[in-house]
Amino acid sequence: MKNFKLFIFSTLTIVLGSCQPDPVNPLNQDYRNGVLVVNEGPFQTGTGTLSFAHFKRTASDSTYAFLDVFQTVNGRVMGNIAQSAVRVGGYVLVAVNLAGTVELLDAKTMQLEHTFTGLGLPRYFQALPNNRVALSDWQDNRIYVLDLTTKTVVDTAQVDAGPEGMAYLSNTPNGDVLLVACSGGYADNNTVVALNAQMNRIKTITVGDQPHSFAQDPSGTWWLLNQGKPDWITPANGTPGSLYRIDANALTASLYATSADGSLHPAHLLCDGSGLVFVSDRYAGSAVRMPLGSTVWPTAPFLTGASYSLAFDALKKEYYSGKIVDYSGPGRLVRYNVQGVALDSVSTGQIPGFILPESH
């Protein structure tokens, strides 16, 4: 009986222990239990990386990070300029910009399942129904539809220059609609292209200069953040960033708020449930917060320090900010509570440009 109790105790210890994250071995992880950070890597002469961070939330837990889980797990590099990522079904997809690829990974193990090649300059993802994902691409100003079941590109659509962030609007009077912010890419543009479920253009909406990203608030209203057009010679003469409200039924957009500073060009819009949060300038701006209902453009930093990337975990009510330290070494991922107070931080790969929280 004593041996039996010992056996049960030992078994439980092993089983429960195996449920805990392993802070040492990157090959023995459940990568759904943490934050993924897409790091751009050095421009032109390097490769992007995928970092993983697990933050301590219980007494028996610990905080740890792995800087390059893609190469560690799969034995090869990810390619030049990793751009963004998305979790869909049991997969994580990573867009690698100059490599023209999308890496399809098992969300739990980070094992490489497939590489979509032959793309141009992939930028951002938007999950679609039926295990499909839309991908914006600057090369030929296209939207690609990736089918994760067949692991093929099943559709494309031509949009305006520089497609960036997307929003999927279901059950509108026009049916399911995919909105694509067309920033102009390396030039300038000011349109949002609406595509129907067949990926046909049904409308082109004029918005502010260089539209970048969408967010939806709890009332169902969609918001669009426009970066504004920079003036490289006299920065103050640039067109300022702006916030547009989208009417999903009429497929129209109306100006809601405008920045007073034409030298700053905001990016990375998200909604935390009671406010809109974005980075005041895409290169070295601070995260600012605009409460829903306010029309005053926010200027006071909400999160400390500059943010090169920004994310919000809606379940854990935490913000994440990606920090560039010196462009030639590791970056930093800082976790903040919902009041914007920094909690802790871990190292990431070089130039953390996109954050994928645990609950996304």
Place this chain on the structure above:
Amino acid sequence: MICTQRRPYLAVVFCFLLASGQLVSAPDTVRLGTADVHALPFHFRAPARGLDSTAQGWSASDWLHRGALLRTTTPGGSQLVGLSGLPAVYTGFHWLGFALTSPTLGLTDGSWIHPAFRNQTGVHTQLGGQYLGSGNLGGLVDLSAQWLGSEGSWAGLEAYSAGGGGATVRCRTNSGTLGFWASSAHYRYPYQDYLGTRRMRTGADAQNAQLEWRGERRWGAHTLRYGFQGILQDRGLPRSAASSYGLGDRQRDQRLHAGVRWEHQRQNWHWSRGAFGWMDFQAFDARVVALRDSHQTAGMRVEWSGTHPNGHVAWGWSQMAAWGPSHQSLGVWDGFVKGALQGTGRLRPGLAWARWDLRQTSARSPLGNASGGMRWKGSNGIEIQAARHFRWPTLNDLAWIPGGNPLLLPEAGWALEVHGFIPHSKTPKRPWGHWEWQSKAMHLTQSIVWKPIGIQWVPVNAGSWSQWWNRLRWTAHQREWMGWAEVQYTLSNAAFAVPWRGNAGGAYRKGAWTAGAEYTAQAASQQTPRWFTGRLWGGWQSKHWSVQLNVQNALPGTVEYLPYYPNPHWYTVINLNYKFK
């Protein structure tokens, strides 16, 4: 803007004529700056030159042999040469005593060395280069260490196994030497991308055409040297092997250089005055997106110097302008005055003052430059030198669109060097050959770094670094055999620093036949991977004909000097030359 710059140019011409009216002159000022002012007795030479004389074209192997840091070695491709363990922006290139360095990028491309004048090139890594002006902390490449040289006339053909070839003609006359070089390297070779897919490199081709004339007239105690260089380059830049396969960007360079120097000896004084003018055009055509950057610069420099066995004085002035779609139009001038004591004492102090002025703003930066050298004659040559270093901002730093910062100050710092050697002359029968070592401690402040500020990348004076660089070289020559080995060791907090680098080789010559092998290895830096490469060669030469076969990177795998930019794992270059009587 351009019209308003005519007046300074006229002033420059006037100053030159005024100076020339004094009819005082001196030997080549490049050699004054290095060999005389600082009494640098020895330069790192290419010890295998005598055994490797059948190769007439300047190639990357020469740079590897001379201890330079390189990022590419493709025939005809861009060669950015770093000396003393520093990046290429700290290497100065001089021609007829004038800095050739492109004012836009602050760089000189090693591929600008004309193959017909390769043997007139000297490489100096001692601190003497500091005295010569901005951006010489790493060292100085003197393209006219000998203006005409002792070579006669010859013509050569070369062919590359990766596709393409070139032709060189050197024609020596009574009044000067004409050099012509044209090459086209297709540079197709297999490599493996990061996905493991085997591909054929395309779009990394290079077309080069260079014409250079060097003339010399002598009468009495006067010597007039003059020259002209025209360079046309059109080169494909390979895409990273971690990128999607496709054509890389393309770079086009068109340059004209012209210079004249009048030298005169009067009693114990050598007097020299010179003028140099240039025009350049550079364009980058991006392939991934339809972007094109281009800019032009033009400028003129004048210098006047006098050298005495006990001292040296000099002043100079530059005026330049830049314009084009990727630059704001601007004009910049800089000037210097310097003087040094030398000759009789063991302590040889020098002092220089330089000033730099960007016309568009009120930003001005007077800067002192001081150096001194000490030598003990009885200790087989040990020298200690200290020098203040400075580097002007480049025109890109000042006026690039977007982001150029006209308020930048020059980089500045100090360097201390200890240099020792046991020359061949002191050890004619010693089996251990010739030893030379060099140790250089460098510190630089207000380093110019491009950082994102607001919406754009902007160069700012930020950060500093310190580096201690050491070099030991051994050369032995026994009858038909020659061997050499070199190791460089660097302690540094700079991201570009390479911790160590080694080079070793041997050569054998029997009658008309020559064979040799040389290997170079470099440790990884924060920015570059470690690599190992080798070269094998064999040749034959008669009174008029010579032929040499080079096998570059004679290793089973590719070599990457930059991450994900693989060079071919091996390729051959064949030279066939005919020497006229």
